Amino acid sequence: MLIGYARISKADGSQSLDLQHDALILNGVDVANCYSDRAPGKKEARPELEACLKALREGDTLVIWKLDRLGRSLHHLVNTVNDLSKRGVGLKVLTGTGAQIDTATSAGRLSFGIFAALADFESDLIRERTMAGLAAARARGRKGGRKFALSKTQVRMAQAAMKNRGTSVADLCKELGVKPVTLYRYVDPNGNLRDYGKRVLSS
Structure with a gap:
């Protein structure tokens, strides 16, 4: 279709x-x-x-x-x-x-594939700058790193909700206290774990 x-x-x-x-x-x-x-x-x-x-x-x-x-x-x-x-x-x-x-x-x-390669290149540059910034911060006695927006319980809730086709993403985000772009860092539209979600559950 x-x-x-x-x-x-x-x-x-x-x-x-x-x-x-x-x-x-x-x-x-x-x-x-x-x-x-x-x-x-x-x-x-x-x-x-x-x-x-x-x-x-x-x-x-x-x-x-x-x-x-x-x-x-x-x-x-x-x-x-x-x-x-x-x-x-x-x-x-x-x-x-x-x-x-x-x-x-x-x-x-x-x-x-060409677009994907460019995006990977952009991502590598951002990662490299981020790591350099964190290293510089540690050298000055500061610790860096982003805190997770969702807890383990919230990630599990998001998984279950997104597997239900009738779920309203807007309502779910309101319940979790996050924006859609944040939610999709943790789970995809079908409720499968993404990188952030896997990291939360393994922490």
């Missing part, structure tokens, strides 16, 4: 979703399977994207107009698509930078 996602940056009426919706429908997406948000690219809360990602099943393909409609950053984009790939979900980009990406084809997977 083809499932489409569209996003515009402004909700004041100065932009329209029509262009993206028309492109999605022209490429075989049923209008009933189109999700859309009106939110800036860096805004964390995008409820329709969350619903879209949760609706995708193995064998489905997510169709987007441009890459920048999906990810807040290169790293976020690569993580999202890698997660879809692990679930057996494809990605097709219709226009703009990355229009050659169609993970259902070998050429498309190769194109995306």
